[in-house]
Amino acid sequence: MTAHADNASLSFNPQHPVPHTSHLAHPGTPLLEARGVVKRYGKFVALHGVDLTVQPRTVHSVIGPNGAGKTTLFHTLTGTTGVSGGTVVFNGHDVTAEADHQRVQRGIARSFQVTSLFANLSVRENLRLAAQGVKRAGAFDLWHPPSGARAHNDVVDGVLERMALTRFANQTAGVLSHGQQRRLEVGMALAAQPLAIFLDEPTSGMGVDDLDEMKRMIRGLRDDYTVVLIEHNMNIVMDISDTVTVMQLGRVLVEGTPDAVRRDERVRRAYLGNMITGGRA
Amino acid sequence: MARLGTHFQLLLVIAVALILPLVIRSGSLATEVLIYAIAVAGCNLLLGFTGLLSFGQGIFFGLGSYTAGILLTRLALPLPLALLAAVVVGALAATLVGWFAIRQRGTYFVMLTLAFAQMFYFLAYSLPTLTGGDNGLLDVPRPPIAVGGLELMALKTPWQFYTLVAVCFVIVFWLLLRVTRSVFGRTLLAIRDNEERAAAVGYNVRLFKLAAFAISGAVTGLAGAFLAIMTGIAPLSSIEYHTSEMILVMTVIGGTGNLFASVLGAAFYVLFSDWLSTLWPRWLLLLGMLLIAVSLFMQRGLWGLGERLWLAVRRKPPADDIDAPSATESRP
Numbered sequence: 075m076t077a078h079a080d081n082a083s084l085s086f087n088p089q090h091p092v093p094h095t096s097h098l099a100h101p102g103t104p105l106l107e108a109r110g111v112v113k114r115y116g117k118f119v120a121l122h123g124v125d126l127t128v129q130p131r132t133v134h135s136v137i138g139p140n141g142a143g144k145t146t147l148f149h150t151l152t153g154t155t156g157v158s159g160g161t162v163v164f165n166g167h168d169v170t171a172e173a174d175h176q177r178v179q180r181g182i183a184r185s186f187q188v189t190s191l192f193a194n195l196s197v198r199e200n201l202r203l204a205a206q207g208v209k210r211a212g213a214f215d216l217w218h219p220p221s222g223a224r225a226h227n228d229v230v231d232g233v234l235e236r237m238a239l240t241r242f243a244n245q246t247a248g249v250l251s252h253g254q255q256r257r258l259e260v261g262m263a264l265a266a267q268p269l270a271i272f273l274d275e276p277t278s279g280m281g282v283d284d285l286d287e288m289k290r291m292i293r294g295l296r297d298d299y300t301v302v303l304i305e306h307n308m309n310i311v312m313d314i315s316d317t318v319t320v321m322q323l324g325r326v327l328v329e330g331t332p333d334a335v336r337r338d339e340r341v342r343r344a345y346l347g348n349m350i351t352g353g354r355a
Numbered sequence: 356m357a358r359l360g361t362h363f364q365l366l367l368v369i370a371v372a373l374i375l376p377l378v379i380r381s382g383s384l385a386t387e388v389l390i391y392a393i394a395v396a397g398c399n400l401l402l403g404f405t406g407l408l409s410f411g412q413g414i415f416f417g418l419g420s421y422t423a424g425i426l427l428t429r430l431a432l433p434l435p436l437a438l439l440a441a442v443v444v445g446a447l448a449a450t451l452v453g454w455f456a457i458r459q460r461g462t463y464f465v466m467l468t469l470a471f472a473q474m475f476y477f478l479a480y481s482l483p484t485l486t487g488g489d490n491g492l493l494d495v496p497r498p499p500i501a502v503g504g505l506e507l508m509a510l511k512t513p514w515q516f517y518t519l520v521a522v523c524f525v526i527v528f529w530l531l532l533r534v535t536r537s538v539f540g541r542t543l544l545a546i547r548d549n550e551e552r553a554a555a556v557g558y559n560v561r562l563f564k565l566a567a568f569a570i571s572g573a574v575t576g577l578a579g580a581f582l583a584i585m586t587g588i589a590p591l592s593s594i595e596y597h598t599s600e601m602i603l604v605m606t607v608i609g610g611t612g613n614l615f616a617s618v619l620g621a622a623f624y625v626l627f628s629d630w631l632s633t634l635w636p637r638w639l640l641l642l643g644m645l646l647i648a649v650s651l652f653m654q655r656g657l658w659g660l661g662e663r664l665w666l667a668v669r670r671k672p673p674a675d676d677i678d679a680p681s682a683t684e685s686r687p
Contacts, residue, residue, distance in 0.1 A: 214538075
């Protein structure tokens with residue numbers, strides 16, 4: 075039963091609500107283009123003009139050691155924090171000045187490094203809220219309970235199945251196991267039916283078993299979405315990415331395919347080899 | 356907590372409005388219970404459903420009192436219009452206070468609501484031509500409800516006035532029950548649970564908080580207007596910080612996150628203090644001890660206590676009872 079559910083969750087499911095790919099402004103051009111992104115905190119400069127170009131329907135990973143500015147870059151892309159300089163263009167729109175909740179409407183969804191759920195609400199309600207969040211007008215309905223079409227059951231059921239959480243739909247999110255919570259965390263991003271999903275260390279704190287499952291899930295996402303992945307765990311990145319951007323001290327060090335990055339001399343020098351190759355070398 | 360059906364809660368509210376006259380001899384006392392229940396429900400919407408601890412409820416309550424008082428004494432407006440104006444003024448004031456206060460979270464949010472409470476108090480104090488200053492606004496009349504000279508409802512006796520308040524009380528609770536169960540209300544619960552995530556999935560958290568504030572202010576303004584009309588005076592004390600505190604205490608004693616709990620909290624506080632004050636002038640001391648007990652041992656208030664007793668009577672493990680209704684709620 076579980077195995078079956080897992081398989082179903084990995085393959086492309088035609089019943090699964092198709093993300094609004096048709097809304098892609100310019101097919102063939104990058105979905106996300108960040109140019110010269112600078113972020114200062116007082117005198118401290120976290121990002122010294124970072125460029126990042128993400129192609130649609132790819133898994134693009136950003137890696138680097140602690141303090142490289144990965145998470146800061148992530149936050150400027152999702153709108154959690156503003157930039158001190160530079161521009162962020164998403165799907166043809168300049169979103170640099172937009173807040174996080176506005177960028178969600180553009181098709182940007184994110185997960186959190188530290189699990190951040192509505193812990194007192196059910197798994198289904200968590201996903202319903204995520205699905206409702208992109209539908210601005212309906213969210214301000216002061217009169218009708220979220221039933222019928224307002225329950226967004228089609229989207230929610232699709233995500234539950236994909237993330238192998240169907241059995242736990244009515245459980246309180248706070249009582250799920252760590253691995254289940256990490257999956258719900260990603261599921262929350264999926265429920266928004268976004269164009270791009272930004273995952274901030276989705277495997278943080280995961281056990282070995284959960285890790286492989288999460289890897290397959292992220293790989294499977296590429297069929298329908300564009301994935302931007304911030305990772306510390308190099309193993310994961312090398313296996314499932316199309317493009318890898320290596321950051322160091324607030325700058326982009328190298329960008330390329332996993333193989334190219336693994337062979338890159340600068341990367342080897344900067345990270346003393348085995349950190350990036352993650353034991354594979 | 357907030358899992359009982361809307362209809363059941365509404366029935367409870369109607370039952371209270373019908374039973375109070377049978378068990379309380381004083382019409383004014385019964386009316387006071389309902390008036391404070393309305394104000395406490397407004398506070399509960401912020402504290403229990405949105406997670407906002409507001410010390411500004413007295414502002415909206417006091418402004419409601421003054422608005423109704425001024426319109427009835429100076430302009431001799433019909434009573435329904437005066438009530439409506441109090442609702443509007445309460446909502447506007449709450450929008451103003453909320454606009455500034457929700458820019459901060461936690462301690463600073465609370466401090467901002469406190470600061471506004473002080474500011475509005477001194478504003479009322481320093482405008483004696485409008486508010487009567489220290490003396491309050493006296494001789495607020497209680498005209499009958501009439502349309503074109505035809506008297507529809509006399510409000511002379513306390514029980515006549517009780518009827519009007521009771522009808523409004525039921526309507527307000529019905530509306531609030533709808534709002535808290537709506538898509539909007541469920542989003543408020545999400546914001547209470549995890550504000551950061553709510554913003555990340557696309558909700559404009561500030562706008563939701565502001566709307567919750569406006570609704571809370573409207574409801575509280577209505578309660579203030581009722582109290583001024585009932586007592587015939589809009590006193591300075593109604594806009595005092597003490598009123599905010601009292602409303603908050605009632606909310607916490609009743610239990611947060613459940614609207615009917617607000618009725619329990621208000622009824623308990625009003626009746627308990629009425630009874631104790633005849634026995635002992637230092638009765639507030641006992642109230643303090645009660646509040647300590649609630650904070651330490653029964654954080655879900657009287658409502659939570661009732662739920663626990665009910666479960667004990669039915670001898671069912673509480674876990675089952677919590678799971679089942681939540682399932683039906685999230686997938687109606």
